[in-house]
Amino acid sequence: MSKPEIIICRDVDELNRDAAAQFIASANAAIARAGRFTVALSGGSTPKALYSLLASPAYIDRIDWSRTHLFWGDERCVPPDHPESNFRMVREALLSKIQIPGQNIHRMAGEKKPNEAAADYESELRNFFALGPGHLPRFDLILLGLGEDGHTASLFPGSAALDEGKHLVATTYVEKLKAHRLTLTLPVINAAAQVTFLVAGQSKSAVVKEILGSDSHLCSYPATKVNPTDGWLTWLITADAAASLPS
Ligand code: 6PG
Numbered sequence: 001m002s003k004p005e006i007i008i009c010r011d012v013d014e015l016n017r018d019a020a021a022q023f024i025a026s027a028n029a030a031i032a033r034a035g036r037f038t039v040a041l042s043g044g045s046t047p048k049a050l051y052s053l054l055a056s057p058a059y060i061d062r063i064d065w066s067r068t069h070l071f072w073g074d075e076r077c078v079p080p081d082h083p084e085s086n087f088r089m090v091r092e093a094l095l096s097k098i099q100i101p102g103q104n105i106h107r108m109a110g111e112k113k114p115n116e117a118a119a120d121y122e123s124e125l126r127n128f129f130a131l132g133p134g135h136l137p138r139f140d141l142i143l144l145g146l147g148e149d150g151h152t153a154s155l156f157p158g159s160a161a162l163d164e165g166k167h168l169v170a171t172t173y174v175e176k177l178k179a180h181r182l183t184l185t186l187p188v189i190n191a192a193a194q195v196t197f198l199v200a201g202q203s204k205s206a207v208v209k210e211i212l213g214s215d216s217h218l219c220s221y222p223a224t225k226v227n228p229t230d231g232w233l234t235w236l237i238t239a240d241a242a243a244s245l246p247s
Contacts, residue, residue, distance in 0.1 A: 004233040006212060008242045012200050015236050016050045019198055022234070023054060023141065024062050026194055030140040031067045038129075040071040040184060040192075042143040042153070043086030046200050050143075051093035065100040069128070073142060073189075074154035075108035077117070077171075077180035085110055114171035114180045121169045121182065136191040137168065144189070146199045150207050150221025153189065154181035161185065162222055186225055193231045197223070202240040209244035 009015040023039070030037040041047065053059055072086055080087045087107045095105065106124055109117045129137035144152045154172055155162055161170035164185040172181050189195060199208060210219045212235065227233065 004212075004235055006235045006237065008245075009236060009238050012049060012238055015198065015200060015238050016053050019047075019050045019143075019196065019236055020053050020059055022194075022196060022236075023050070024059070026141040027063050027068060030193075031064055035067060037064075037068045037141075038071065038137075038139050039068070039141040040073040040139050040143065041086075041090055042073050042145045042198065043075065043089065044145040044147075046145050046198050047143055048089055048093045050198065051090055055094045055097035060098060065098050065104070068100065069104045069106060070095075070100070071106045071125075071139070072108045073144060074181060074183040075110045075117075077110050077114050077182065079111040080107065082110070108169075108182045110182065114182060118167070118169040118171045118182055122167060125168050125188075136187055139188075139192040141194045141196065142184075142189055142192040144195060144197045144223075144226065146197055146204060146207065146211075146223050148203055148207050150211065150219070150223050152197070152223040152226060154183035155186065155222040155225075156181075157222060159222075162225065189226055190229050191231075192228055194234070195226055195228050195231060196234045196236060197226075198236050199241045200238040202243065204237075204241040205244045208237060208241050213245055 009018055027037040075086050076084045078084050108121050125137050131137060146152055149157055156174055159172045161172040161183055164170045165187060168185060168188050170183055170185050174181055211221060211223055
């Protein structure tokens with residue numbers, strides 16, 4: 001496990017430019033190596049600006065979308081046109097503006113029964129990555145966010161999904177949100193070649209300090225369990241989110 005790379009960005013614009021540069025570098029390297037780029041997108045509000053940037057004139061032609069396969073790291077159990085849908089967020093910010101083959105878009109079916117949707121997505125991953133029994137998919141890049149409670153993807157503190165070691169996709173009921181979620185499991189996240197956290201906003205400074213500060217060894221939030229086995233871990237953090245970190 002490599003030591004995480006922590007990059008403090010002046011503001012969200014710089015964070016999005018750095019994230020876009022990394023996305024393009026990962027895409028080009030993977031396509032050169034394997035003929036395709038596989039990325040699991042993060043939900044929530046923070047990455048929306050990155051997706052919009054990737055679809056902007058300055059970036060849109062720097063990625064071979066025909067060889068890019070988009071997956072989701074997690075989803076809310078709602079229909080794809082629901083305001084809370086992570087798929088909808090990505091469609092509005094990115095998919096509606098780029099030319100990408102439909103078969104390259106691998107969304108989680110939030111509208112289905114959670115267990116059914118999780119089983120379907122697991123089959124899709126096993127087929128797409130041509131996995132043998134017990135094997136894990138190796139994403140080229142997984143983007144993650146961070147909740148103020150230390151959750152990432154839809155791996156929440158105390159959730160049984162955190163201990164899932166067999167399945168690639170789990171469902172979880174989040175009591176405080178009164179909602180079901182679908183999420184990639186930790187073994188899948190930690191099998192990736194590159195995992196990048198995108199963290200912005202002063203509201204995240206307390207949890208960032210707990211996870212990356214001098215007492216990080218005392219912290220057991222879900223996000224601390226993200227340690228790629230044979231890959232890179234990068235934290236892209238805005239200065240206000242990093243405000244409580246020791247200089
Ligand atoms: C989701 C996410 C979740 C998110 C964090 C941070 O579906 O909500 O995948 O893990 O990344 O909750 O959310 P914000 O970026 O909105 O702060």
